[in-house]
Amino acid sequence: MLQLVRTHKGMDNRSYKSIHQREDSEGRKGLSVSKDVIEVGGHALEANITTLGPLVLPVSEQFHFFTNLIFKKRKTKPYIPGYKLAFEHICILATSKKVLDEIQKKLELTEEYMEASRKTLERFGNTSSSSIWYELAYLELNSRVKRGDRVCQIACGAGFMCNSLVWKALRNVGRPKQSPWIEDQS
Template identity: 55%
Template sequence: MDAGVVAIDLARDLLQAHARTLALVVSTEVITGSWYTGNDQTMLLSNCFFRMGCSALLLSGQRRDRWRAKYELRQVVRTHRGAEQRSFEAVYQREDNSGRRGLHVGREVTEVGGHALKVLFFATLLSGNFVNKQENKPYIPDYKRAFDHICILATGKAVLDELQKNLELTPDYMEASRSTLHRFGNTSSSSIWYELSYLETKGKIKRDDRIWQVAFGSGFKCNSVVWRALKRVRRSPYGPWIDCIDHYPLREES
């Protein structure tokens, strides 16, 4: 689910070592490889909420390509909590009692995901200055001040609701994630690129805007990448949203 960000990190390292080259990153979800044919309910979930999806992006390490590039890669942060048994077992592939292999998704996955996300700013918690003395709660950064747009992996409505609440995000910051989930379902690692395409098609990306993409995955991992827009990204006549963008964002029924 977070393979796209992992690939970006790998591509960045390769381009630093071989600056005068290009790197093509392809993010895809192929559900046939993990399709489960048994009766274990915790392993049937993956059959229900994953969808086929694919995206591709071209990265360059050459300065001469800067004028045509849309974004500049600013930061990649990867966290892994696999040392904790509970985190490891939240999402992992195993066999059921009949020997059928499938992807197990535990009920604790939302909580574990929240803990993995907190690791991204755990360093700030080491200082007592970031603890609310009255409520004895850890400081939660105001992500709305740090980023202009946020693309959270479109896993499911409950997960997005929980993240919006914990990160104190406004509906505008969740628009791309919720719209992607409604239109394409959970396309796993490629969903954050569908979300970025949504923002572009809506004409929301302006020069110097900061975009934060957050993805989760088995392990349990939480990986994120930050981009800075080098120009105003204009609406493309191509892409997955071109025939339906005017139907979004969805209006909530009163």
């Protein structure tokens, strides 16, 4: 593991109440998801990757980001750092197509970077934070992870939390014998 960044927005009441367990009128416990969850999640993700950026981006990209931040004009589009320069693979919590589309747009990621997340959502549906492990298994099954590759996993959760983890492959990862992507594992 190269980096771990944990962002927790639970002190903000709106974030705390965006996803939480509560009882209904009949006393049954369930998950309550507010209409603010997408916006709150976006703020947590932004805070997380803003913290992660200086830890993983090349110095030239950090310099470009900070000079743009200092000298930008009010009406110009903010500069998005080239996270593709920091990672060969990205596994993003696969909650919905809309969320993946928005993250892809905001981080200016290619379809290749989004493939594992989209395929996981398509095959397994929203499996919450465990989806990032299915995505890594997808990359491994397709022999995409090579020695020296950096893989960033980003997941979100109730409270509102966002965690990112960066791995570096110590060797080429070949096709595994067992995987959630292999139909017959007998």
